[in-house]
Amino acid sequence: MEYSDIIIIGGGAAGMMAAAAAGDALSSGGNISASVTLLEKMPRPGRKIMITGKGRCNLTNTRKWNEFSGHIHPKANPLKAAFLNFDSEAVTEFFGRHGLETVIERGERIFPASGRAVDVVDALVRAVSEAGVTMHTGCEVSSVKRASATDSEDTDRMSDGAMPEGRFLIECRDGRTFSCSRLIIATGGLSYPATGSTGDGYAWARDMGHTIKRCFPSLTALVPENYKISSAASGPRSADASGLRTSNMGSATGDILKGHIDRSVPLSETGALLNGNHIKNVGLTLYADGKLIQTEFGDLDFTDGGLEGPIGFRISRKCVNTLINGGRVSVSIDLKPAVEKEALERRISSLWQEIASDGRNRGKKYEDRFRILLSRLLPSSLAAGFRRSVRNIDHKRLASALKDWKMDIRGFVGYERSVITAGGVSTDEIKPKTMESRLVPGLYFAGEVLDLDGDTGGYNLQTAFSTGFLAGQSAAEDLA
Ligand SMILES: Cc1cc2nc3c(=O)[nH]c(=O)nc-3n(C[C@H](O)[C@H](O)[C@H](O)COP(=O)(O)OP(=O)(O)OC[C@H]3O[C@@H](n4cnc5c(N)ncnc54)[C@H](O)[C@@H]3O)c2cc1C
Incomplete structure (x- = not known):
């Protein structure tokens, strides 16, 4: 010795x-x-x-x-x-x-x-x-x-x-x-x-x-509902597969974390469309069990893990903590934080009229004209993912959706890729x-x-x- x-x-x-x-x-x-x-x-x-x-x-x-x-x-x-x-x-x-x-x-x-x-x-x-x-x-x-x-x-x-x-x-x-x-x-x-x-x-x-004190991953990706293929998402199966149940963690930190979705779970079609978008200067609000918990402003990334980037990470601590304790979490993204909703509505209405009166769009279906409208308001890579993620939407409700893009958060990436x-x-x-x-x-x-x-x-x-x-x-x- x-x-x-x-x-x-x-x-x-x-x-x-x-x-x-x-x-x-x-x-x-x-x-x-x-x-x-x-x-x-x-x-x-x-x-x-x-x-x-x-x-x-x-x-x-x-x-x-x-x-x-x-x-x-x-x-x-x-x-x-x-x-x-x-x-x-x-x-x-x-x-x-x-x-x-x-x-x-x-x-x-x-x-x-x-x-x-x-x-x-x-x-x-x-x-x-x-x-x-x-x-x-x-x-x-x-x-x-x-x-x-x-x-x-x-x-x-x-x-x-x-x-x-x-x-x-x-x-x-x-x-x-x-x-x-x-x-x-x-x-x-x-x-x-x-x-x-x-x-x-x-x-x-x-x-x-x-x-x-109970351990949990923080500064980690948050996985929106329908972002990953659902069959593999969450629950003990993905947790076990990631090795969360090692002897030290099992005995000293005590648990399999509810809401853990391993980083390797494949993306859904919506996730694949959103992955790779880095959006600057947006608002992000976190709700836990329906209550407003935190609001951040800055840059947000959609990655193969889910929502990340500076403001995604900033809300991750409270988000993960709520999920592991069995709470429900949702977020709202404000893609146009610098514009009031009424002003955005007026802008959308005038863009919509412009598109309708443009001869090149004569005979085009509503969905195609709506896609043109979106491309005037969002980068094309984001527009496709946004359109797929927000169902039942038309030009009249677009301002609300852009100011308040709601997503339920299904889970989070675990220790395999959390910063802390x-x-x-x-x-x-x-x-x-x-x-x-x-x-x-x-x-x-x-x-x-x-x-x-x-x-x-x-x-x-x-x-x-x-x-x-x-x-x-x-x-x-x-x-x-
Ligand atoms: C991807 C990533 C990026 C990050 N970027 C930043 C950043 O830019 N700025 C920042 O401030 N923080 C950053 N962090 C966080 C930061 O790295 C950690 O908080 C910090 O390294 C913690 O230091 P530590 O010495 O406590 O632990 P660690 O750096 O984890 O060191 C612990 C050491 O203990 C050793 N060890 C463990 N068990 C045993 C054992 N049984 N016997 C012998 N040795 C053992 C390990 O091998 C390891 O070397 C980042 C983290 C990650 C994962």
């Missing part, structure tokens, strides 16, 4: 930042004999960072706490001390010190100047190594336990003697074992499991007495000034494994960096 003073499980954004902060804090505090070890199950660390920001990695943004905090869910307060201790200026300064130049783009978002997410990973790996941390990759932790009084007496189990009470015992899938006096769990959430994030930390936290996992280790049980557990001394949490999730725009990585930095720094200071 290998002993290290501090062990971090998970070499993602939070874990690598925690490792670098712990190593740096130990050496600046003169504690050069203490050791820090990082365990990562994938062959290389930072796999998820590589796919962030479409391969460009939006690593943070320039927002100060009073603005930043409005984008953190379910409540921002548990993050405040970590953020103020290591804010976005500190993050960019940290990366600068480790050889990564950054640039500020539209929306105050910060990216690596190279435009390459891999450079963020390389900078973190350099920081970890310069901080004197030992990193083991390909090292999948299979169990975590805190030594009890019995373990301390059980000299047979330990090749190198008795295990002091309160130490953490870590077993890996390949048979390696580790122990430590300070443990940081930074195993991420459940999203994009192929990157290594399969929710392992939840089960260990729960076994050590922590509450796991909402829910996780309850922040009520974490000391916000150190990230240490209130229940288990010496145990710390950082990153997405916590019940903290942010909107798109660099909020999630900043949260991982802030909590990781504070956890690493606190664990090191606690050793002194």
Whole structure:
């Protein structure tokens, strides 16, 4: 069994930042004999960072706490001390010190100047190594336990003697074992499991007495009714097929999510017509059980998953949360938010007369003239999908339909393609000034494994960096 003073499980954004902060804090505090070890199950660390920001990695943004905090869910307060201790200026300064130049783009978002997410990973790996941390990759932790009084007496189990009470015992899938006096769990959430994030930390936290707030995918595609072929949509079949029922998820997060529709379920004819449309500057309103819940304005994408893009993602948290709890959800898209309905009605009426009096349209059927009308009001790629999705419509009711394009939401794309996992280790049980557990001394949490999730725009990585930095720094200071 290998002993290290501090062990971090998970070499993602939070874990690598925690490792670098712990190593740096130990050496600046003169504690050069203490050791820090990082365990990562994938062959290389930072796999998820590589796919962030479409391969460009939006690593943070320039927002100060009073603005930043409005984008953190379910409540921002548990993050405040970590953020103020290591804010976005500190993050960019940290990366600068480790050889990564950054640039500020539209929306105050910060990216690596190279435009390459891999450079963020390389900078973190350099920081970890310069901080004197030992990193083991390909090292999948299979169990975590805190030594009890019995373990301390059980000299047979330990090749190198008795295990002091309160130490953490870590077993890996390949048979390696580790122990430590300070443990940081930074195993991420459940999203994009192929990157290594399969929710392992939840089960260990729960076994050590922590509450796991119900997990669900967020920043994910919402699937309108009739968008996917219905035979495969929703229900346990699609959920099982996507692997939602893995042992960790089953035991620690508890369930198959009602409303999950796997990304791979094929599109219906309507979905195929709408897929690929990126519409700019529209309004989107979310209704849960008939009540208006949220209204957003901006860009919306129809993809092979369903409704996505900035405003689709913005409503996804509340939408998924309602669906998994058995509620009904619908949305209304306002395709002409800059025009009042009455003005739009007048415009449509005059366009309709123009089309009717155009000699080229003489003898054309109503449906063909209606199609011409639509093509004057919408891009042709969208017009076809809109026409198919909105039944029983004529030119008199078109203004209402364009201002209030209603869709029932049948479900959502799950962890296989959601950007983030909402829910996780309850922040009520974490000391916000150190990230240490209130229940288990010496145990710390950082990153997405916590019940903290942010909107798109660099909020999630900043949260991982802030909590990781504070956890690493606190664990090191606690050793002194
Ligand atoms: C497609 C996509 C795009 C995104 N884009 C952005 C963006 O541009 N900006 C932004 O702010 N956020 C973005 N995010 C969110 C952001 O990537 C995450 O919130 C962040 O990476 C979480 O960091 P973490 O360290 O907590 O978890 P992770 O990055 O998931 O790291 C956890 C690590 O733990 C390891 N691990 C898990 N279990 C074990 C085990 N049993 N033993 C050993 N190791 C284990 C995993 O292999 C993994 O490396 C994006 C997410 C996705 C999926």
